[in-house]
Amino acid sequence: MTVDDAAGPTLLPATAMAGRDEPVDRILATAYELFSSRGIRGVGVNELINSSGVSKATFYRHFPSKDALVLAFLELRDQVWTVDLIVGEARKRGTTAEEQLLAVFDVFGDWFQREDFEACSFINVLLEMGAGHPLGKASIDYLSRIRGHVQALAEEAGLDRPEEFARSWHILMKGSIISATEGDTLASKRAQQMARWLIEHHRGL
Amino acid sequence: MTVDDAAGPTLLPATAMAGRDEPVDRILATAYELFSSRGIRGVGVNELINSSGVSKATFYRHFPSKDALVLAFLELRDQVWTVDLIVGEARKRGTTAEEQLLAVFDVFGDWFQREDFEACSFINVLLEMGAGHPLGKASIDYLSRIRGHVQALAEEAGLDRPEEFARSWHILMKGSIISATEGDTLASKRAQQMARWLIEHHRGL
């Protein structure tokens, strides 16, 4: 799994796949597009293999089950979306750690207005499969990684109780994503304002 | 399936069904339980009819399709959960409108700790079916009704820009529900704290 070495954010893992045309890469790239936009249950294995131009036997040679592919998709999503698009872009947009934190919601604002905005795959999979399902548990794990990034920035900014801070911050992130799914593209601004208050109350006295 | 006629909130629609044993009521009661806990796609028509002790012909005499039943379920959920459990209970717990608003997150706190906590069906259905699907659109409508309750309370409390207030408030509600689904039962407290800041900034100067 190569790294996105190009400049600028992208939602598609195309750059990550650049130069590779192996069946396993085609499958993963297709899975990323389809799972992101239509969910897990909404995409069947037959559609996956047709769209990626791969035979079923080849598919099952590389992935023992559909769930295994979903797991790989979540891993890829963590890299492409969480790390590169959200955290990476936010760190680029701000100079201080506090600015970078707030920039998360600027990135959200751009993201919410995209045609292909498809909400957060980790939340989607968690709610679709349930917290008890292995895929739900994996999603919870990736969500906690997001919180880890926020906590790291909070520590850089020297904020009080960074773990608690990150949990509250994450509430704002997730809530604004749901609101954006409902159609409120300004949800990022509302969340950002509440985020400012949260920062103020976590600054060392 | 006995009836919970005791005082206090209940998540089951048993009280609404009290004294009735018609097939249509049994179907709806079963649908409420199964759809709430396992989602729409996770429950098939065959299981619905078996669990409610109804024949398939009877089922389709009362509901032209599964989607029609889901629509009826969402309507029931709005009454039982939104109106009775959340808004009704919050209004009971507070004296002033501001107290009643904040009490929403106290009710959430109790709700998050329930064994049968199953998140918000409207969010679940919205993400499961997509915002373009009729059921997704219906869910968006019911979510906006929740926001309407919040806005009404904000107006009673004399807060500034009640519509904007309600949208921000709703972000906190939805975000805390997702966090609770991940296992953070204290999410209600974190959201409540941010909600207090939100109230302060919407009070007339």
Place this chain on the structure above:
DNA sequence: CGGGGCGAACAGACCGGTCTGCCTCGGAGT
């Protein structure tokens, strides 16, 4: 010549939805 990919058929389960019987119960007609 052999491994990997392809296309396709196939299996078994389940999906939403239709339809055919059988039974019961209640009300109307004589």
Place this chain on the structure above:
DNA sequence: ACTCCGAGGCAGACCGGTCTGTTCGCCCCG
């Protein structure tokens, strides 16, 4: 008071389609 009939509920077979996953045969390329 007795009969008759139809509405509505129950049970379950059945339909075409889709789901995940398996397997077989062919071909191409190293």
